[in-house]
Amino acid sequence: MLLLLIPAAGLAVAVGVLFGWRWVFAPLLGWVLLTWLLGSLRALGQDAKAPGMPAEDVVATPVAAGERTLFWCEECGTEVLLIVRGTSRAPSHCGQRMHERTEILN
Numbered sequence: 001m002l003l004l005l006i007p008a009a010g011l012a013v014a015v016g017v018l019f020g021w022r023w024v025f026a027p028l029l030g031w032v033l034l035t036w037l038l039g040s041l042r043a044l045g046q047d048a049k050a051p052g053m054p055a056e057d058v059v060a061t062p063v064a065a066g067e068r069t070l071f072w073c074e075e076c077g078t079e080v081l082l083i084v085r086g087t088s089r090a091p092s093h094c095g096q097r098m099h100e101r102t103e104i105l106n
Contacts, residue, residue: 044095062085066104067103068081068103069081069100069103070082070101070103071099073096073099074099076094078093078098080098
């Protein structure tokens with residue numbers, strides 16, 4: 001791998017001197033942005049799959065009538081009302097887990 005870098009660096013310097021450095025830096029910037037974009041998309045997709053989490057066999061049950069469970073996002077303030085609990089995990093929003101708040105109704 002290192003042996004390929006030496007001719008590539010020489011070619012980059014030659015292209016930069018002869019045609020201008022934008023022909024060297026533009027493809028490098030494009031590669032960096034594409035790598036960052038694909039990494040971000042992979043991170044979002046892995047959060048939904050959660051490969052390290054054990055499979056849960058939980059039957060969806062309605063929430064008790066005497067309480068109200070809300071999930072809220074600390075980042076943007078979005079609140080989600082829980083009607084049926086299908087899993088014990090909190091949903092994700094803005095790239096992080098939401099916080100659970102249970103209110104007991106009178």
